[in-house]
Amino acid sequence: MPETPTQTIDRYFASIGWKPFAFQRTVWRSYRDGYSGLLHSATGTGKTLGVWMGPILKWLQENPDRSKWNPKRSPPVRVLWITPLRALAGDTEKSLRAPLDALGLPWTLESRTGDSKQSAKQRQLKKLPTALVTTPESLSLMLTHEKLLAQLSQLECVIVDEWHELLGTKRGIQTELALSRLRSLNPDLRIWGVSATLGNLAQACQALMGDTPADRVKVVEGHKNKKIKVESIIPEKMDRFPWSGHLGTKMVPQVVQLLESVQSALVFTNTRSQTEIWYQHLLKQKPEWAGQIAIHHGSLDMSVRRWVEDGLRAGKLRAVVCTSSLDLGVDFTAVDLVVQIGSPKGAARLLQRAGRSGHQPDATSRLVFVPTNAIELIELAAAQDAIRSGRLEARPMLDKPLDVLAQHVVTIAIGGGFTQDALLEEVRMAHAYQSLTDPEWQWVLDFVVRGGESLEAYPDYHRVEVVDERFQVTQRRTITNHRMNIGTIVADASMQVKYLKGKTLGSAEESFLSKLKPGNKFLFAGRLVELVRVKDNAAYVRRAKGKPDTVPRWMGARMPLSSELSDGLRRRIEQASEGTFVGREMKSLKPLLELQAEWSTLPRSDELLMEKVKTRGGHHVFLYPFEGRLVHEGLAALFAYRMSQRRTQTFSIGCNDHGIVLQSPTPIEVEQAVTAGVFATGDLVEEILKSMNSTEMAKRQFRQIARVAGLIHPGLPGRRKSAGHLQASSNLFFDVFCQYDPNNMLLEQSRREVLEQQLESSRMRLALQRIQASRILLNEPKRVTPLAFGLLVDKLRERVSSETLADRIRRMQADLELAAGKP
Template identity: 45%
Template sequence: MSNEALFQIAEDWFKSKKWESFEFQRQTWDAYLNGKSGLLNAPTGSGKTYALWIPCVLEFLKHHELHDIKPEVQILWITPLRALTKDIRSAMQSFCDDLDLRWKVGLRTGDTTTSERQKQKKEAPQALVITPESLHVLLSQGDYPNYLKNVKSIIVDEWHELIGTKRGVATELAISRLKKLSQGKLKIWGISATIGNLPQAKRVLLGEDLYRVSVSIKSEIEKKIEVTSIMPDEVEKFPWSGYLGVKLIDKVLPIIKESNTTLLFTNTRSQTELWYQAILKEAPELAGIIAMHHGSMDQHIRSWVEDALHAGKLKLVVCTSSLDLGVDFRPVDSVIQIGGPKGVSRFQQRAGRSGHGPGEVSRIYFVPTHSLELIEGAALRTAIKNGKFEQRKPLEKSLDVLVQYLVTLSVSGGFRPLEILEEIKQTYSFRLLTGEEWNWALEFITTGGSTLGEYDEFSRVYNDDGIYKIINSRAAQRHKLSIGTIVGDPAMSVKFITGGHLGTVEESFVSRLNPGDTFWFAGQNLEFIRIKDLTVLVKKSKRKSGLTPSWGGGRLPLSSLLSDLIRSKLQLAINGDFSDPELEKIKPILDLQSKMSMIPDKDSLLIEKVETEHGYHLFFFTFEGMFVHEVLAGLIAYRMSKLQKITFSISMNDYGFELLSDQEIAIEEGLELDLFTEENIYQDINESINMTEMAQRKFRDVATIAGLIFQGYPGKNIKARHLQASSGILYKAFQEYDEHNLLLKQSMEEVMTLQLDQSRFMEAIRRINKQKIILKETEKPTPFAFPILVDMIKRERLSSEDVTDRILKMQMQLERSVGDD
């Protein structure tokens, strides 16, 4: 059958749905059927799935009769989120069913039941929607070469979410193995909606061999996104973080009530729980049509929420990034973002959850958590209008992922080192792997390295006449349970004492609870009864108050792109341009800032010096984001302490940081001695923030991925303090006896590149050294300084007086004093 005839089949199907195909879809069909690999870039809701799924089916029809079906996996569709799988599978299966093609589209994720996996093993589906972790679990099966040998295509959905992560590295490695199995006949395609470095993203995914002959297809469809900032009636001249968001709930509720269905996004699971409670308190009539969705909730609850969203049964879902990506909930016509999303791409993805169909308008409302955050609202609108998105920097030489992958191959029958080395060097991540690093990895999996060689537990793999394999069934089972690169704090299952799981909370939170304490989780107030078999047993409570769990990893770094845009918006204000409604709204704050101090332009660094009842303060306004400020504050504090004997307390937000001391700070002398110099900067950073301690904490994750630390069997997880103790012992042993251990080196590098964002930090230092540094001594904290000052008060909780009341009192006192002046 000719390509033209095949295209007609697709076009007829589109017409039956009363749709029209787009040019980018037809281009993708043509490229795919001509044997090409590539990357597709198209906006959310434009039909990206059909652009690549349809040619997969058409290629089969080109060479086979409609009912010439064999039970073999031909297509692997890799997706980063389990929440995406059902929706994608439904779309794929629907096309096959409508053509009367008896293909089965299967799901393979961590939620797939054992019985379903057994069915897939006995009778393989023709397509498998799968997560990176589940694909590696497949590669640990002894029969994987036979099971996957007929895979013709791998489609990686939402590739921008994987690149730059260890999950992305694991995806690269899995693809390298499947390329070899296919004997060069495998097509690789990536789908990405938002990413700033598309050519590099394609190169990382496809590898050097396919990249040279690949194609890039970009949709010309312009996705219409309406960004509306929710404005307070009045702006506080001294704003503070976290207060304004909930204060605007009266303006949020009408949006919810006037929409068919709304997704309300927060940046953390804790905020999701808090907003759910606040909305129900203010609008109890939403009970029954409001739900919550985040990654720590039980999978069955999350699935129910997703199904109810599809069916249009819910008015509102309060959620986190668990619903960020490609899920097509057509009833959703409004999205609300609480607080700055800290990145343009993340904001655009969330906006795309509304108006998900081709040609529909996506509407997103931005709710600031403090007045100054309105600048972010203006910056986000400008970025989306101009099509500016963040780049995702790929990881290189993640040796912990490589070690895990090699053990996976050892479990599934073994591997020949030279053959696998040739494959992995075709990946972007390991293209520069040295012979020394490769030999270290082989020695590590066979003996545990020079330090652990005497312990049988770490000698997992042995060399059987040139084939590296594992025959110890216990070691093999432990490895299969540990496959994956997402390492978090140990979680404990939350279960009603009468039965029924709600999800998981972190052990560190549970350790603070006493029997009878209440906490909010999954939208319910729960009373803690006891812990049994590492399960938190609870019952419903009628109390109105309770704690809210906190989860690690909640902080999001402000992207470099958004930092630049915020500076640009402030420059507009300096120039008298208040055409953005957000800038016009906060003009009183900016005017007061100018009166009390100044607004720094793009070529200036403002430092404010002020004395209050709390001590002597220095406020630095660099607008580089929390992560950069954390390092920069430590560096400046350390360098100042070398000039004078002094102790500092440090606070920060995305716009600046504070140094506070009980004695006057000799900042003038520090500036004269070039406080921001690059000379000895890494040595000073190491001294200021205890890099060794940070590397030791990072080592726990690296060691877990590499298989040195076993987190326990299902339902019998090892306690966090034991895991930390184990990683600490290993770290110190390597430091003392194997200081060149590559996992130690990797831990330190990850602290610098991922946790401290070394390249971004150095960009900030170089920018500062080109700026004019302006020191202003003020009588009182300025509007820019006040939110940072509040952060210190919230952390220290210096009195029994309610913290919120204290802050409001300070706010009013400052506003009165400024008014009197």
Template identity: 45%
Template sequence: MTREQFYQIAENWFHKQNWKPFQFQTQTWTAFLQGKNGLLNAPTGSGKTYALWFPIVLNYIKENPEYKTKHKPGLKAIWITPLRALSVEIKQAAERVATDLGTQMTVGIRSGDTTTSERTKQKNKMPDLLITTPESLQLLLATKEYAKTFANCTAIVIDEWHELLGTKRGVQMELALSRLKTIAPKMRIWGISATIGNLELAQEVLLGNNSDAFKNSVLIKANINKKITVKSIIPEKMETFPWRGHMGLHLIADVAKIIRKSKTTLIFTNTRSQCELWFQVLLEKYPEFAGEMAMHHGSIARETRVWVENAIKNEELKVVVCTSSLDLGVDFAPVETIIQIGGPKGVARFLQRAGRSGHQPGKESVIYFVATHAMELIEASALKKAAAETIVEDRIPYLNSYDVLIQYLNTLAVSDGFFPDEIYQEVKKTFCFQNLSIENWHWILNFITHGSQSLQAYDEYKKVEIDENGLYKINSRTIAMHHRMQIGTIVSDANLNVKFLSGGYIGSIEEWFVSKLTRGDTFTFGGKKLEFYAIKNMNVLVRKADAKKVSKTVSWMGGRMTLSAQMSELLREELYAANNENLTPELKALKPIFDRQRRESIVPNTNEFLIETFKTREGFHAIFYPFEGRFVHEALASILSYRITLLSPISFSLAYNDYGFELLSDQEIDMQAVFDNNLFSSEFVHHDLQKSLNATEMARRKFRDIAVIAGLVFTGMPGKPIKTKHLQSGSQLLFEVFRDYEPENLLLQQAYIETFEHQLEEGRLLQSLERINKQEIVWKQCEKPTPFSFPIITDRLREKLTSETLADRIAKMTASYMK
């Protein structure tokens, strides 16, 4: 059968669906059938899934001319998805192609949700086409004789590669692929990505920049102009618009109007707490939505989430309030409208969410932006520009993630064992470990066999044994069992299951939130008002609470996000544009606030860096505006306050948000001394960061995750997780041992590197300081807080006061200011 005949089969199938193949789809078919690897970049909802399922099935037909009568069972292709929720959708697409083309190929799913019986069935007979997750792929590598399972596999597709790139799950995939290239020589490697800036680098990381797979690869970009319409919800009276965030609830009436006009609406929130709150308030204010509205986030029971996803597809729901749990790939064709509550902090995230509506080729995506406070309208204006010009962020890959490498080596040792020289050559061809020295490799081998220099006296850290042939193998059944239970790179605080006293699972919440509850306390979770009863066997037992009772909304750690570097740059451009005549609708709406800001201070231009100082009953305030995101501002505030204290003794309270940071003191800062001593210098930043922030404490917290991934601490048996405080104390003890007796320990060094590079964004911090040094510093001595400073001040108050007290305090501050 010729290539043209293969294409005819595919095109006939598309014709039956009333579709026409896009050029990027036929390009992908050609490249795949030529034996090439590659990365496919195409917008959400454009048919990327069929671009690769078709050549996979066609290749099987090509290699098996008698495919209709003689089926050869065995694993032929693997589809990796970062989210288990996407598996069913991908399986349906694969079954559709395999069945319609007359093959006898079977399709299966393997993830954390797969039953034990199904896993056993797969062990005896793998499906032809397997949909799985990065973690489940590692578990397959941890099984005996895994090489036989993958030997005849001809393809692996990593879906939503942009979600894995720049994470340790991505590193996990790099290592798995390095092994599969050896044991499955016919395997083609393909990635699929929608929203990413640095595509060429993404391709290198996926395939290994110095590997044969990369040399025989292509990058295919879809030339499809996906129309995305961004509509900002702007209040009629700007004077009533809050100057800081109130979760966006002041615009709930406008949101309700949009919901009523649309067949189906997804309301995206940035955090699970915000999701819970919006669902509750919408239900209270608009009871007519009851029965037509649902909630979806990662902590809600899986059965509930699956029901919600199916209800959207079947048009049984009018509105769903959700988080990033619905960001990716599930085909929600009926969704007409997307609403984003608050700044999404990143362009890619925003475009990904916009693509949930009009999730079909050629359809327009409509997204409404609900600013939670006035300044976020600048973000809305910036996002409109980004959507129009398709500006998206780069994803920065990890380098030298030794914890993931140690976990991977233990995985190989649990199954059939490994010979170090062979694996070293494979690992060196990955992007993450391209610079792995032979000295560090030997250190890692010593670590898994002897527990490193300072742990050699403890048998529990001697996991891997070396036989007489030099094979590295884990022989202990207990160690093997513990390792298989802990495969993965996502480390979070212990989650406890929430169950009714009468039976029935609701979802899971974090241990730290439960620890603050006493019997009788009421909290809202999963759209229900619940009364806390007790914790038993790591389950949070609850009963339905009185609907009239005041309750707190469940919250999770890590809710704060920061502006991406790309988003920060776009934000600054829009802010500077506020001084021009041709303003966007969002900037026009902000004119009253900009006018008030100019009366008290200035709206900075491109070449200006603004500092404001004023005095209130709280003390002396100094506000700085780099517009670089809260993580960078946290580091900048710490460095600057440290440098000022070197000039004269002074104490500060620090506050920061995405726009700037505040130094508050009971004595006035000598600003002239700050300028004269060049305290914004980019020199000695690393040293000053270590001194100003408790870098050791931050590294200690980071080390907990590294210790879990590397298998130094065990997180517990299923249903009986070890408490977070015990995990923390165990990892802290190891941290202190390494710090005091083995400072060259690679995992210890990794903790510090990740603290500075990933948490404090040291590289971005340096760029920010370099930019400030090129700008003219404008110091404005103000009479009272300005519109720009107001959100920063109230963010600090939020950390100190309860929400009720905070609302009263803000109301008083606003009233006082408006006089």
């Protein structure tokens, strides 16, 4: 008796030493019965096979007679697999190919991303493979080819991998719109998402499914509680006056000792600059590790990244120092330890990174945390609390960004055209655009057809034509420009970094490289290089010796402290105020926190601590909302603005993840300011815009929106425009719209994005509401307290001194320790 498809799958699992989990079988049954859904399971628990085997099982059931399988005549396209990173496409393809080869299926499996060869793309225009791995950008590009629509209408399933990474981003919105298009081509299309570490699962599912009826959608929970062991390296001597970055590389010897005890490890940092620095320090400590450790981040050339990934897979590398470039997808079963340098700023990110070790369903994931300042140990304790209680961060949702919609409308107009009512119905199938109004839709159509109110006189912005009520694009130049610049990823303009003779190392942002002079040395791709010249949008370098003059700084490196972690941080400090220190991290901080309580106080979670301190630098007011740097930046500017409105006074402000400092040469009347309503929520948005250089911030945000909406183009490959050129072009549009088209909806979108994304105004409002309901503690300690010290150091960085910063800080610490006495 021939084996059933289920027995065939079970045999495959047995051949790789596994047995299907109950959640995997649930997904397969749901798929067979025609459901769409979202699989939510911890990293490294078998999610890929959980969704991939659904289409395979269905095909086996439909084609039970193996004698009719013809490897020379593969089935037409059935499955589209969307990955968030093109760098993951190759690894994903390998993972999906393994069961196809083992089972002998006559399927073809290929990738289509920006890295794919042109010949492969041309071949796919004639016939798509049975299964195709692609990205949101490449899928949108496919929709511009009318000849592909007939094939895409045959799709049985779309699988969106790592949905939590796309959710709440414009790339996620781009994916939603593309899925709506595919559902309109085939109303029976199944859509399955794969996700881990999500706090708002229901919302995530709704965003992915659009208008799919709720009774045809399944949410399948896999292994939520994978075995994870989290520990931390506690400094031998804990400073009672910590400052940002003061530990960091001091912990290199302990990290080296840790790496010597394992076969392979990933060392995560939060920024690409930190990655370069840590790689150099590890090599300096262990020169014999040259060739055994490597560096990996998103600005390195693809060939470098692939070499590193292959080395990890083969078990040839002892450690890789990396950023979020290795957060996702790549299956390194050889990795048995993750080291996290500095606070991950969120419980979900900590969980995601921990899961990169022990990347098998039954293995224990092990993460070791290395603090860069003492207070981060409280953040780790709070993150562990959140993981234990399942309070992971929710991904914020975006609401109908019109720049993404304008781009999508041009995409569909190129790919065969549309009628406005039919496309509007399709667009509203996407969750992000369910509330799209008729006036907003008409504005978008007017914008792509004639450039809106202010650009009607310029033919370049008449991208879409209307012929017999059908919207389409016929101009070859418009089609080429759109295809070359499709997508929503907008980074600072970058230059390639190349050896004078030899390979490309990667890319660094133009804003950094443009400030360098020939002869300046900097760390890049784990090497010390010297700038020779800048020519043709490339920085040419050669190997150098000595010490670096600088380290590249990439934009987008600021990780905001999550609201869940902020809440946990305040609760942990409240426990300390009651004399309760639970866990190694909190016990190690006992001398610091007890000194804070002795010199000032430790606030409870329903209290706000404010400290007035006078130093040689002037009068200071320190506030500790514990809301994260982004919220604090907005609050600091708001407080300074409101206080200066009461009385003419000059402030300089500073902030970190834990608090805010206002500094003035004259006494600060903070008591009167509190009484007068400095923490009020009324007129919040208007006052935020007045208190910050909001027009300049909106202009920079508008550059991103103008790029996505198709107003400005970065140029063609090899002839990319400079960041300054793009900013000048977008500024011109911004000014023209402000003067002649003040109701332009892209202007309003730029202001909204500044408030929500750069200033987190919603969190600011919630923070103010919490503060208003809190008891205000106003203390006047005789000297700077442990919590205030880091803020004071950050202010000190701004001042030029003949002494080195480190020497000055050490002397300040010594004076304060002398005043504090022995712990």
